[in-house]
Each structure stands twice: as structure tokens, then as C-alpha cells.
Amino acid sequence: MEKKITILGAGLVGSLLSILLQKRGYQVTILERRSDMRKANMSAGRSINLAMSVRGWAALEMAGLKKDIEEIAIPMYGRQIHNLDGTTVFQAYGKNNEAIYSVSRGDLNKKLISLAEANGVSIQFNQRVEDVELDTQVLKIEDAQTLVKSEYQDHEMIIAADGAFSALRNAYVKKDRFNYNQFYIEHGYKELFIPAGENNSFLIEEKALHIWPRKNFMLIALPNFDGSFTCTLFFPFEGNPSFSAIKTEADAKQFFETQFPDALELMPTFAEDYFKNPTSSLVTVKCFPWIYEDKSFLIGDAAHAIVPFYGQGMNAGFEDCRILMEIMDASSSKSWKEILPIYQQARKKNGDAVADLALQNFIEMRDLVADPLFLARKKIEKQLGLLYPAQFNSVYEMVSFSNTSYHFAISCQKAQDKLLQKIMAEGDFETNVNLPEFKNLLVNWIVEYANEVALLEK
Ligand SMILES: Cc1cc2nc3c(=O)[nH]c(=O)nc-3n(C[C@H](O)[C@H](O)[C@H](O)COP(=O)(O)OP(=O)(O)OC[C@H]3O[C@@H](n4cnc5c(N)ncnc54)[C@H](O)[C@@H]3O)c2cc1C
Structure with missing residues (x-):
């Protein structure tokens, strides 16, 4: 008998997961609310892009798709910081020339959908799941085009990959003892655009993630293949300055002239984009x-x-898929009763940890990247990693350049803070590191640090 699975959502995670499951002998159907994005008219060059890092690549590799996606990825080796006075500084992400990769969300999703179909997955578009009867596994669906309602129940398992406002999760919320916490930050975001120069040239550094840090808000830009950059303004909804305080084209231009003059010069469609593109919440x-x-x-x-x-976000979702497959592959019974509790146990703490890391990193991106003390610490972290590779890896590197669990990475933070504070209290690291007395101290501190993190659960 065929083992049938229905996945809600043909987004990034649903499409990838469908391929991994189909390859393990399941017959997968995806119900997707939207129409087929491969047929929809998505204007070239205006797609949102995402940074793919090691965890994302690991899951794609497991599905045999790494090569396909590498074809549409641009490496970004560091942050290019744009100061208010127009100067720029490049900060490498890794100590060994590591990169994160800019990938167009639309191109990636289209490619994954096509690869899912090529692997035998059935994708039903325009099928919005409105509700789920948990015990009977009946899905209540509305056709987004005809508005005809129907019910669907032809599966042994339902998997919700339907994003932040999941229909299945809504059904869970109504159940006794389901814990649910939803939290909006006070900032929203808006997409803006820097077009390519002549002959598809890049008008700012191609292989970097650009940041204009301005303490309580920031602008970022990621490269696209055609030489353009997709920019995102992260900005408070309320207060001054804020989205609500910018009411007219003149307000918007004046604000950008004051805060991001070098970026504004590169945005010929700025006013149109600012008022046409939505302001979205986080x-x-x-x-x-x-x-x-x-x-x-x-x-x-x-x-x-x-x-x-x-x-x-996507990297964590892809990692969910990889870990789930590892658990399934290791299971002798292959029964969901055995697999699901192990999956939940393995991933829930990591979901919470990456959520906390992401909230913390906003302050790092919009403010600290321009702070000399923070930069000095980053430099020392890299040197420690080179001097003691077996004992020390910065939290950023664990998160972006390894498959170390998010939970372990965040747990190391306190111990790293303590170690770095001690080192920085001694003065200039570059000078100290050559002094025998300091070297002895450092070795002791590193051993202490290694012992401390060894006690943390990996
Ligand atoms: C501005 C921004 C920048 C980001 N940058 C990065 C980044 O650089 N790197 C990174 O790793 N992550 C990034 N993310 C996060 C990333 O976009 C998400 O984590 C990722 O898209 C999650 O994938 P998903 O498949 O779980 O959900 P989604 O991508 O949201 O896909 C859900 C799918 O389900 C469908 N759907 C929804 N409801 C229903 C329903 N009721 N019935 C049927 N179908 C339904 C949707 O149409 C969609 O196709 C970013 C997010 C934002 C907002």
C-alpha cells in the first residue's frame, strides 16, 4: 500500500520536504494556497532575496539539490558597512574566507517546486486550507479561484509547512494545553531597489551584504544575479523617525538624504518603490x-x-527537514509514533534558540557593527578561533558556518562573554598575544572556557 502524506504549503520548506519524503517512498501531495508562481508574472530583478548558509546547504545536499541551487547563489564574504559620512568598511564574516549566499526567494522556490514535481510530488495550487479536523485528519479547503469548498482526507500524515500563520497550528491552538506565544517587534520592513549599472554591472560591492546601520533602524542590500540589489529598510512603525512619520514623497526623500544619501543616489525609483511596496511586520x-x-x-x-x-529562518526550516530525515532513517519501526516525539524533542529547543538569536542579532546589525569596541571583540574572536580551533568557535560562526545546534550555540554565549571580557580588560590583544605572561593567562582561560562549554548539552 502506498504511504500517503499531505503537506500544507509549497513554500521553501514544504517543497524541499516533499522531495526528501518522496525519495523515501512516500507519495506526497502538496496543497498550496497561491497560484503556480512559475506561471505568475513576477517582475524580473524585484524578488526578495535570502541568505543561505551551511545548514541550508546541508539539507539541499541531502536532497541531492546542492548543485542546482549553487547555480543561483551569490557568495557574500562579509558585511560592507556604510557609515553616515559616506565611508565604507568591509568586515569579513569568517576567519577562513567563509561566505553566506544570496539567493532569490522566488527563483529558489520555483526551482524547488519544479524539482518536487520532477520527483513525482503532486502539487495542487490555489488550494487554501481553511481548517483541519485533527482527529479525523479531514482538511477543509477553499479553491482560491472558484471559491468552491471541499474536504480532503487521503493521507496517513498531515505536515504543516504553511508558514508563520499556519492553518494546522490554528487548529492546535484550539486544543487544551497547547502553548502559543506570538510577538511582533516594533519595527517593520519595506523592500527598496538598486538597479544594475551598465552591462549588468554591480554599482556597489557584489560579494557582500551591505548594511547602513543607524542605531534604531537600518537599511540592508543583497546582490542579485542581474547586477541589481534588493534593499530592505527595517524601521519602527511608530515614533520619530518611523514609517508613520513619513507621509509624503518629500518626507521620504528628506529622510533618505539625511540618513542614506549614498544609497538614495543609486535608487532612481525610490519614491515609487517606497510608496508602492508594502510595509510588513515581523x-x-x-x-x-x-x-x-x-x-x-x-x-x-x-x-x-x-x-x-x-x-x-529558511536555514532552520531546512535543518528541521534534514534532522527529521535522519531520525526517520535511523528508526527501525519507521512508525510516526516513534519518529515524531524524537523530532519534536530534537527541534523545539533549537527553534526557540534561533528565535532568540535572531532577536539579539537585530541590535548587532543596526547598531553594534559600527561600534569600535564590538569590532575589536569580533577581531579577537577570529584570532582565538585561529589560535585554538579545537576549543573556540564564535557564536556567529557556529550559527552560520556549522551545523552545531542553535541551542548549544546560544548556550555558549555567556561563557564567551566572560572569556572576551577578561581578554579585553588586559588591553590591546595584538600586543598582549606576544607576551609570555599573557600567553600563559590565555591558555588557562581557554581551558576554563572549554571546560565550561563541555558541560553544556550539545
Ligand atoms: C524580510 C525577510 C527576510 C528574510 N531573510 C532570510 C534569510 O536571509 N535567510 C533565511 O534563512 N531566512 C530568511 N527569512 C525567513 C524565511 O523567509 C522563512 O523562514 C522561510 O520562508 C520559511 O519557509 P516556510 O516554507 O516554512 O514558510 P513560507 O516560506 O512562508 O511558505 C509557506 C507556504 O505555505 C502557503 N500557505 C500558507 N497558508 C496556507 C494555507 N492555509 N493553505 C495552503 N497553503 C498555505 C504559502 O502560500 C507559502 O507558499 C526572511 C524572512 C523575511 C520576512
Whole structure:
């Protein structure tokens, strides 16, 4: 008998997961609310892009898709900081020339959808799941085009990969003892655009993630293949300055002339983009449990929606898929009753940890990247990593350049803060590191640090 699974949502996580499951012998159907984005008229160059890092690549590799996606990814080796006085500084992300990769969300999603179909997945577009009867596994669906309502129940398992406002999760919310926490930050975001120069040239550094940090707000830009950059303004909804305080084209231009003059010069369609593009909110969702008996479960943003400041939402969702497959592959019974509690146990703490890391990183991106003390610390972290590679890896590197669990990475933070404070209190590291007395101290501190983190659960 065929083992049938229905996935809600053909977004990034749903499409990837469908391929991994189909390859393990399941027959997967995806119900997707939107129309087929491969046919929809998405204007070139105006797609939002995402940073893909090691965890994302690991899951794609497991699905045999790494090469396909590498073709549409641009490496970004560091942050290019744009100061208010027009000067720029490049800060490498890693100590060994590591990169995160700019990928167009639209191109990635289209490619994953096509690859899912090529692997035998059936994708039903325009099918919005309105409600789920948890015990009977009946899905209540509305056709987004005809508005005809129907019911669907032809599966042994329902998986919700339907994003931050998941329909399955809404059904869980109505159940007794389901914990649910939803939190909006006071900032929203708006997409803006820097077009390519002549012959598709890049008008600012191609292989970097650009940041204009301005303490309580920031502008960022990620490169696209055609030489353009997709920019995002992260800005408070209320107060002064804020989205609500900018009412006219003149207000918007004046604000950008004051805060981001070098970026404004590169944005010929600024006023049009600013008023045409929506202002969107940023939500964090934590919930528990993620599973319902052996009948359904949550994955990706449906389980853990997070703010985008560590560039990890998709990466975390892809990692959910990889870990789930590892658990399935290791299970002798292959029964959902055995697999799901292990999946939840493995991933829930990591969903919470990456949500917290992402909230913290907003302050780092919009403010600290321009702070000399912070930069000095970053430099020392890299040197420590080179001097003691077996003992020390910065939290940023663990998150972006390794598959170390998010939970372990965030747990190391306190110990790293303590170590770095001691080192920085001694004065200039570059000078000290050559002094025998300091070297002895440092070795002791590193051993202490290593012992401390060894006690943390990996
Ligand atoms: C501004 C911004 C920047 C970001 N940058 C990064 C980054 O650099 N790196 C990174 O890793 N992550 C980033 N993220 C996060 C990333 O976009 C998400 O984590 C990722 O898209 C989650 O994938 P998903 O498949 O779980 O959900 P989604 O991508 O939201 O997909 C959900 C799918 O389900 C469909 N759907 C929804 N409801 C229903 C329903 N009721 N019935 C049927 N279908 C439904 C939707 O149409 C959609 O296709 C960013 C997010 C934002 C907002």
C-alpha cells in the first residue's frame, strides 16, 4: 500500500520536504494556497532575496539539490558597512574566507517546486486550507479561484509547512494545553531597489551584504544575479523617525538624504518603490507541542517563525527537514509514533534558540557593527578561533558556518562573554598575544572556557 502524506504549503520548506519524503517512498501531495508562481508574472530583478548558509546547504545536499541551487547563489564574504559620512568598511564574516549566499526567494522556490514535481510530488495550487479536523485528519479547503469548498482526507500524515500563520497550528491552538506565544517587534520592513549599472554591472560591492546601520533602524542590500540589489529598510512603525512619520514623497526623500544619501543616489525609483511596496511586520512565534498524536505535525515557520536578522529562518526550516530525515532513517519501526516525539524533542529547543538569536542579532546589525569596541571583540574572536580551533568557535560562526545546534550555540554565549571580557580588560590583544605572561593567562582561560562549554548539552 502506498504511504500517503499531505503537506500544507509549497513554500521553501514544504517543497524541499516533499522531495526528501518522496525519495523515501512516500507519495506526497502538496496543497498550496497561491497560484503556480512559475506561471505568475513576477517582475524580473524585484524578488526578495535570502541568505543561505551551511545548514541550508546541508539539507539541499541531502536532497541531492546542492548543485542546482549553487547555480543561483551569490557568495557574500562579509558585511560592507556604510557609515553616515559616506565611508565604507568591509568586515569579513569568517576567519577562513567563509561566505553566506544570496539567493532569490522566488527563483529558489520555483526551482524547488519544479524539482518536487520532477520527483513525482503532486502539487495542487490555489488550494487554501481553511481548517483541519485533527482527529479525523479531514482538511477543509477553499479553491482560491472558484471559491468552491471541499474536504480532503487521503493521507496517513498531515505536515504543516504553511508558514508563520499556519492553518494546522490554528487548529492546535484550539486544543487544551497547547502553548502559543506570538510577538511582533516594533519595527517593520519595506523592500527598496538598486538597479544594475551598465552591462549588468554591480554599482556597489557584489560579494557582500551591505548594511547602513543607524542605531534604531537600518537599511540592508543583497546582490542579485542581474547586477541589481534588493534593499530592505527595517524601521519602527511608530515614533520619530518611523514609517508613520513619513507621509509624503518629500518626507521620504528628506529622510533618505539625511540618513542614506549614498544609497538614495543609486535608487532612481525610490519614491515609487517606497510608496508602492508594502510595509510588513515581523513576528516571532513559539509554540508547543509541534505534533498531534501520529496524525500531523508542524515544520519550518509554522513551528518557529522568527525575525530575519540572523538570516536563519529558511536555514532552520531546512535543518528541521534534514534532522527529521535522519531520525526517520535511523528508526527501525519507521512508525510516526516513534519518529515524531524524537523530532519534536530534537527541534523545539533549537527553534526557540534561533528565535532568540535572531532577536539579539537585530541590535548587532543596526547598531553594534559600527561600534569600535564590538569590532575589536569580533577581531579577537577570529584570532582565538585561529589560535585554538579545537576549543573556540564564535557564536556567529557556529550559527552560520556549522551545523552545531542553535541551542548549544546560544548556550555558549555567556561563557564567551566572560572569556572576551577578561581578554579585553588586559588591553590591546595584538600586543598582549606576544607576551609570555599573557600567553600563559590565555591558555588557562581557554581551558576554563572549554571546560565550561563541555558541560553544556550539545
Ligand atoms: C524580510 C525577510 C527576510 C528574510 N531573510 C532570510 C534569510 O536571509 N535567510 C533565511 O534563512 N531566512 C530568511 N527569512 C525567513 C524565511 O523567509 C522563512 O523562514 C522561510 O520562508 C520559511 O519557509 P516556510 O516554507 O516554512 O514558510 P513560507 O516560506 O512562508 O511558505 C509557506 C507556504 O505555505 C502557503 N500557505 C500558507 N497558508 C496556507 C494555507 N492555509 N493553505 C495552503 N497553503 C498555505 C504559502 O502560500 C507559502 O507558499 C526572511 C524572512 C523575511 C520576512
